[in-house]
Amino acid sequence: MSETKLTLVIGASEKPERFSNKAIRRLKRYGHPVEAIGLRPGEVDGVVFKTGFPKLKGIDTVTLYVGPARQPEYYDYLISLEPKRIIFNPGTENSEFYEMARAHGIEPVESCTLVMLDSGVF
16 A cells, blocks of 8 residues: 555545545545544544634645635645645646645645546555
8 A cells, every 4th residue: 555645635525425524534534634624513533623723734735625616714824734736536627726725835636536436546
């Protein structure tokens, strides 16, 4: 297995049908440590959701599950975490945020976290 990457899931949900929920479970299954931020407290597979903008260190990857209309409140926070990349899952595409990320040396990735994990390119 390749190196593990501390991954922050934005838009975490306890609802099993939500892709953020599936991503948390799949990330753990592939051995990646996970942090999660949701609109409300919750827990999936032992990962307890934080709310707001918690102080986090060592985030390699951010994976977004909130749409473009809700993303601006996260811009400064996510950039301050200095991740290597931000994955924009289907439905979260946002060219404004791509440009901000690039300007701060963060790679925007337009893809699906689940597909990336299953195909070995995560």
